[in-house]
Amino acid sequence: MIDGKKVLFSGMQATGNLTLGNYLGALKNWVNLCDDYECFYSVVDLHSITVRQDPSELRSRARKLLSLYIAAGLDPKKNCIYYQSHVSGHAELAWILNCFTYMGELNRMTQFKDKSSKHADNINAGLFTYPVLMAADILLYQTDVVPVGKDQLQHLELTRDIAERFNGVYGDVFTIPEPYLGKAGAKIMSLQEPEKKMSKSDENVNASIYLMDDPDTIMRKFKRAVTDSEASVQYNDTQKGIHNLIDIYCACKDVQPEDVVKEFDGKGYGDFKTAVGEAVVGVLKPLQDEYNRIIKEKDFLDSIIKENAEKAQYYSTKTLRKVQRKVGFPDRIR
Ligand code: ATP
Ligand code: LTN
Helix, strand or coil: CECCEEEEEEEECCCCCCEHHHHHHHHHHHCCHHHCEEEEEEECHHHHCCCCCCHHHHHHHHHHHHHHHHHCCCCCCCEEEEEHHHCCHHHHHHHHHHCCCCHHHHHCCHHHHHHHHHCCCCCCHHHHHHHHHHHHHHHCCCCCEECCCHHHHHHHHHHHHHHHHHHHHHCCCCCCCEECCCCCCCCCECCCCCCCECCCCCCCHHHCCECCCCHHHHHHHHHCCCCCCCCCCCCCCCCHHHHHHHHHHHHHHCCCHHHHHHHCCCCCHHHHHHHHHHHHHHHHHHHHHHHHHHCCCHHHHHHHHHHHHHHHHHHHHHHHHHHHHHHCCCCCCC
8 A cells, every 4th residue: 555545556568569459458548547546657678678679779669668658648747657677676576586486387477488489599587587577566566456468467376476475484575466457448459360469569560550650551451451241340259350340449439339330330341440440540649649749858758757766666665675674684784
């Protein structure tokens, strides 16, 4: 608890270009959570170097992601938005937690299996212990809830196991975090293979709408979106492409699938795709304008980066000192 509020933590990696899936499934839903929770949103750059990165590219992407958090509506005075690498406790706690995590547990992580097969030339120890750093991120702030997608639930479960193991030895040190299941966030699927989720690492650029795509590109991608031969806008599990387009339209227009089916009754896919494209442009254009404004405000961004890193450092140090005492490190002489 911080000032009587439960703590919420989430993070995103600054790798790849964010997609409409990241926005509708995560970022957009984070905006109002600060009314009920003390929120920490980190740009997890320590995680990013588990895969080889170009240094100047990583630095620039990290700043862009942080600006995008703000452009999406996360008020940096009410939400602690910061770079993971600016708060030393993440790496320090991760080391300690490494000593409370079994090789067997990490071996079972599906993300490690996926990533090590994709990067067979660089299966480094960081990639293997990635989930322990994620556990440190979460436990460092005595986090109560973590909004994550399904793919990260396994890591959250491991975080809970590590925290319980540690508490079992040393008493109640860590809050045990729960996944945050807000109102069902849309799961946005690929425009080219609607049975797969839209993902920023998809090699086919037509499969994803990127948050910075211009209106023409957005319209073109929707025109090319894979549908079916039913020629009727219906919301069911067999018309997967149309199902996805309806979900996107609903998330952008704040309407229900049955309204969409009624609205497009008797109309062809061409009209529907145009309407979905326009709805997406209607959401992304203001986001892009705001982003382009914020990214130029150097002093403002720098002050946010500094203030929020100090805030995160303050709360994380409280937990870290407690942990260091518990495991038996000598007290600091002041
Ligand atoms: P990658 O392709 O690099 O695995 P990703 O696009 O799947 O990335 P993540 O960085 O793993 O995205 O996820 C960031 C956040 O966005 C998570 O909370 C995740 O649940 C959410 N998210 C990602 N893709 C989608 C999607 N298609 N629909 C809804 N939410 C999504
Ligand atoms: N592994 C997550 C990013 C991430 C995270 C976290 C999410 C790192 N630390 C802590 C929630 C809480 C991902 O790849 N989406």
